[in-house]
Amino acid sequence: MxxxxxxxxxxxxxxxxxxxxxxxxxxxxxxxxxxxxxNSIWPLTAGLACxxxxxxCTAAARFDQARFGAEVYRATPRQADLxxxxxxxxxKMAPIVRELWEQMPHPKWCxxxxxxxxxxxxxxxxxxxxxxxxxxxxxxYVPGCPPRPEALLDALIxxxxxxxxxxxxxxxxxxxxxxxxx
Amino acid sequence: xSTLQDLKIHLQSALGAQAQRIWIEAEALIxxxxxxxxxxxxxxxxxxxxxxxDIMSFMTAVDYHPRQPRFEVVYELYSTRRKHRVRIKCLLxxxxxxxxxxxxxxxxxxxxxANWHERECYDLMGIHFRKHPDLRRILLPARWDGHPLxxxxxxxxxxxxxxxxxxxxxALMEGDLGL
Numbered sequence: 446m447x448x449x450x451x452x453x454x455x456x457x458x459x460x461x462x463x464x465x466x467x468x469x470x471x472x473x474x475x476x477x478x479x480x481x482x483x484n485s486i487w488p489l490t491a492g493l494a495c496x497x498x499x500x501x502c503t504a505a506a507r508f509d510q511a512r513f514g515a516e517v518y519r520a521t522p523r524q525a526d527l528x529x530x531x532x533x534x535x536x537k538m539a540p541i542v543r544e545l546w547e548q549m550p551h552p553k554w555c556x557x558x559x560x561x562x563x564x565x566x567x568x569x570x571x572x573x574x575x576x577x578x579x580x581x582x583x584x585x586y587v588p589g590c591p592p593r594p595e596a597l598l599d600a601l602i603x604x605x606x607x608x609x610x611x612x613x614x615x616x617x618x619x620x621x622x623x624x625x626x627x
Numbered sequence: 628x629s630t631l632q633d634l635k636i637h638l639q640s641a642l643g644a645q646a647q648r649i650w651i652e653a654e655a656l657i658x659x660x661x662x663x664x665x666x667x668x669x670x671x672x673x674x675x676x677x678x679x680x681d682i683m684s685f686m687t688a689v690d691y692h693p694r695q696p697r698f699e700v701v702y703e704l705y706s707t708r709r710k711h712r713v714r715i716k717c718l719l720x721x722x723x724x725x726x727x728x729x730x731x732x733x734x735x736x737x738x739x740x741a742n743w744h745e746r747e748c749y750d751l752m753g754i755h756f757r758k759h760p761d762l763r764r765i766l767l768p769a770r771w772d773g774h775p776l777x778x779x780x781x782x783x784x785x786x787x788x789x790x791x792x793x794x795x796x797x798a799l800m801e802g803d804l805g806l
Contacts, residue, residue, distance in 0.1 A: 536768065536784075537767065537768050569782070569783045570782075570783060570784065571775040571780065571781070571782075571783065571784030572767070572775070572784070575783070
C-alpha cells in the first residue's frame with residue numbers, strides 16, 4: 446500500500462507554488478548554462494557504419510533517446526552539439542569528419558561509439574584510423590561491437606553528468622593527432 | 628568447343644608460341660602469356676569467333692614476393708555466346724630500382740571494364756599500365772604514399788599521411804573539383 450504524500454514530503458517551491466507567486470533561485474550563470482546544455486544535447490546526423498544502425502535504434506521509439514532531451518538529430522553541423530562517431534572511420538573519411546567537427550559551434554562534445562571508432566577494432570589495417578581521438582577530441586568511449594542502445598544511452602547519461610558537473614572536456618580541446626601530419 | 632579440353636587445344640593452336648604454358652586446374656583453363664604480347668593475345672581471344680571472349684570478368688594482380696618474377700597480372704575472360712571462361716596470366720618482374728613500378732600495356736581499349744580494374748591494380752599493387760587514359764588512384768586518397776597490398780607494405784599502415792587541413796583543401800589537392 447502506498448502512503449499518500451505527507452506535508453513533510455512536499456517540495457516547497459513546486460508543491461506550494463501558486464500562480465502569481467514569485468519563485469527565485471540563486472545560482473551561478475555557468476551552472477545554469479550547464480543545466481541547459483545538459484538537457485538539450487542535439488546530436489549530429491552522421492553515421493559511419495553499422496554502429497549507426499544502433500544509433501538510429503536508440504533514437505527510435507523502443508529506447509527513446511528523447512527521454513534525455515537528446516533526440517533532435519540535426520542534419521547540419523552548425524546546429525549540432527554532439528558528434529557521435531558511429532563506426533569505423535577510414536583515413537579517407539577522416540578529413541570529412543574533422544571538417545564536420547570544426548563546423549559545429551562551441552560548446553560541443555564527442556562520443557566515440559563502438560570498438561572500431563575507439564581503437565580501430567578488428568580493422569588493424571592501413572586504411573582505418575586506429576582510434577578517432579586522433580582526429581577529434583573524445584569525451585566518452587563506448588565499448589561494444591556494436592554497442593547496445595542501452596550502452597549508448599549510458600554514454601549519453603555519463604556525458605550529461607560530465608557536462609552538468611563541469612568535467613566535460615574543454616570545448617577547445619585538440620585531438621591527439623594532427624591533420625597536417627606534423 | 629564443347630569441353631574445356633577442346634578449348635585448350637583450340638587456344639594452343641590459336642595463340643601458338645604466345646601461350647607459354649597452358650593447363651587445366653580445378654575446372655579452370657589457365658594460360659600464361661608473355662607480358663609484352665598481352666594486347667595481341669586478348670584482341671585475338673576477343674575477336675576469334677570460335678572463342679569470342681566478349682567480357683572481362685575481372686583483372687587483378689598478385690604479389691609473390693620474394694619469388695622472381697615477382698608479380699602476376701591475372702585476366703579472367705568470359706564468353707556470353709559460348710559460355711566458357713579462361714584465365715590469362717602474365718609474369719611481371721620487379722624493376723631493380725625500388726622506386727620504379729613494373730610495367731605492362733593497358734588493355735582498357737580492348738575491354739572497357741579493364742579501365743577501373745587497372746586503376747585499382749595501380750592503386751593497391753603499384754603496377755604501371757602503359758598508355759592507360761587516366762591512370763590515377765581510385766580507392767585511396769590521391770596523396771597516399773605507397774601501394775598497400777604489396778608484401779613490403781607495413782601490415783597496419785604507415786600512419787604518417789598528410790591528410791590536408793580541410794575537405795576543400797583535400798579535394799583541391801586530389802583534383803576532385805576540376806579546378
